[in-house]
Amino acid sequence: MVNRIVVGAHYGLKDWIIQRATAIILALYTVLFLAVVGAVGPDSFEAWRGIFASGFMKFATFLFFISLFWHTWIGIRDIWMDYAKPDGLRLLLIIATAAVLVGYTGWSIQILWRV
Amino acid sequence: MAEMVIKKKRPKNLDLMSIKLPLPGVLSIIHRIAGAVLFLLMPVLLWLFQSSLTSPETFAIFKSVVAHPLVRLVLLGLIWLFLHHFCAGIRYLLLDLHKGIDLASARLSSWIVFAVSLAMTLIIGVKVLW
Numbered sequence: 001m002v003n004r005i006v007v008g009a010h011y012g013l014k015d016w017i018i019q020r021a022t023a024i025i026l027a028l029y030t031v032l033f034l035a036v037v038g039a040v041g042p043d044s045f046e047a048w049r050g051i052f053a054s055g056f057m058k059f060a061t062f063l064f065f066i067s068l069f070w071h072t073w074i075g076i077r078d079i080w081m082d083y084a085k086p087d088g089l090r091l092l093l094i095i096a097t098a099a100v101l102v103g104y105t106g107w108s109i110q111i112l113w114r115v
Numbered sequence: 116m117a118e119m120v121i122k123k124k125r126p127k128n129l130d131l132m133s134i135k136l137p138l139p140g141v142l143s144i145i146h147r148i149a150g151a152v153l154f155l156l157m158p159v160l161l162w163l164f165q166s167s168l169t170s171p172e173t174f175a176i177f178k179s180v181v182a183h184p185l186v187r188l189v190l191l192g193l194i195w196l197f198l199h200h201f202c203a204g205i206r207y208l209l210l211d212l213h214k215g216i217d218l219a220s221a222r223l224s225s226w227i228v229f230a231v232s233l234a235m236t237l238i239i240g241v242k243v244l245w
Contacts, residue, residue, distance in 0.1 A: 020211065023204050030201060045174040052168060072157070075150045097154075104157060111165045 019074045022067035029064040052115045065108040069101045138225040146203040149196035156193065191240050198232040198239075 036057065042048040051057055076097045084090040128134065136144070153160075166177035180186055206224050209215055215224050 020208060023208065027201060027205065045171045048174070049168055072150070072154050075147075076154050079147065079151060100158075104161060107161055107165075111161070111168060115168050 015074050018070060022071040025063060025067040026071060029060060029067075032060060033064075049115055052112065058112055058115070062109070062112055065112075066105065069105050069108075073098065073101050137222070138229075139221050142199075142203050142206075142225045142228055145196075145199055146207075149200040152196055153193065153200070160193075191236065194239055195232065195236040198235045199228070202228040202232040202235075 036051060040047060040051055042051060052061060077094055080090050080093045080097070084093050163177060163180065166173040166180070168174075181190065206215075206228050209224070210221075215221060
């Protein structure tokens with residue numbers, strides 16, 4: 001057993017918690033989404049669009065996307081830290097990951113608020 | 116003190132050909148691969164989502180794309196990866212809470228993750244895609 005103080009310095013406790021908090025939001029949204037699609041049974045463009053036109057689903061879906069991209073950021077960064085050994089390459093991959101995820105965030109907002 | 120030197124020499128075997136990964140290990144690596152694959156295909160999935168919501172014309176394009184048998188097969192694979200990540204993730208959250216950390220229950224819960232995620236994939240595949 002290694003006892004160490006996990007607060008104060010950058011031990012990744014914040015990321016560890018966010019990974020799990022976003023995971024719970026993603027899981028809850030998945031259940032909500034399946035329940036709503038199961039109840040509405042969208043069989044046309046109007047019905048499908050109607051799901052995301054409601055204020056609540058727009059909010060929930062937005063929360064889902066934010067959680068998804070944050071969760072992805074931590075997970076993919078972990079993968080680069082495990083396998084991408086040359087520092088330069090690792091830095092490049094981490095920056096590229098952050099960049100595309102910020103882009104996806106803007107894109108998902110645009111998709112949702114055009115409905 | 117935050118630093119600690121671990122001096123203990125432990126036996127090490129990194130010969131991938133002779134390692135037999137136990138089921139929780141298989142679950143773990145699929146969890147990671149699923150996350151990576153879903154990340155790599157994110158732009159495609161976002162594009163599909165956008166097409167499905169923008170206009171009746173783009174919705175028609177979306178429908179014709181997902182009607183292709185090969186696309187359906189890929190989507191079914193992605194649904195399985197997502198559901199595996201989902202079920203394995205719930206298992207990890209329980210492990211974080213020290214639920215089921217002994218070997219027997221960790222193995223059992225791994226079997227449950229595979230069974231539930233595959234069953235859910237089949238149900239969604241039959242109900243939604245076909």
